[in-house]
Amino acid sequence: MLANLTFLMLVVAIPFVTSLVSKYLLEGNWNSKVAMATYDGLALAIALSITFLWAYVLRRPALLEPSVDVAAARKAFPQFSIGIAVYTVLIVLAFINPVIALAGTFGVALYYCFEHLPSGRSMPDEPDGNFSRTL
Numbered sequence: 542m543l544a545n546l547t548f549l550m551l552v553v554a555i556p557f558v559t560s561l562v563s564k565y566l567l568e569g570n571w572n573s574k575v576a577m578a579t580y581d582g583l584a585l586a587i588a589l590s591i592t593f594l595w596a597y598v599l600r601r602p603a604l605l606e607p608s609v610d611v612a613a614a615r616k617a618f619p620q621f622s623i624g625i626a627v628y629t630v631l632i633v634l635a636f637i638n639p640v641i642a643l644a645g646t647f648g649v650a651l652y653y654c655f656e657h658l659p660s661g662r663s664m665p666d667e668p669d670g671n672f673s674r675t676l
Contacts, residue, residue, distance in 0.1 A: 577639035
């Protein structure tokens with residue numbers, strides 16, 4: 542799938558833009574602004590690709606794990622796509638104050654650290670909802 546490949550190609554660029562930010566952020570000149578805007582631009586591209594992948598899967602429920610409640614996942618979709626709007630604002634903010642834009646980027650990363658899907662349905666062979674497996 543081309544969308545998957547696009548996402549992976551964007552992820553590969555993360556170390557490059559991270560090195561730009563680490564090298565130029567504290568200079569306080571135009572380079573720091575461009576470095577932070579580039580970082581948030583890449584984050585925006587990744588957010589767009591993830592949102593596209595999620596929308597693609599939600600239109601084809603057979604691709605989802607059987608334990609995922611499709612209606613609840615569709616209802617949670619806006620929580621996944623909020624990064625698009627936030628990263629767009631952070632790109633503009635990077636040209637005003639790149640350090641605050643970095644703090645905002647950290648905030649978005651922190652937001653995505655938490656689960657946004659509603660708790661899934663129990664699998665038929667495990668009615669208590671415990672999905673742990675032993676090897």
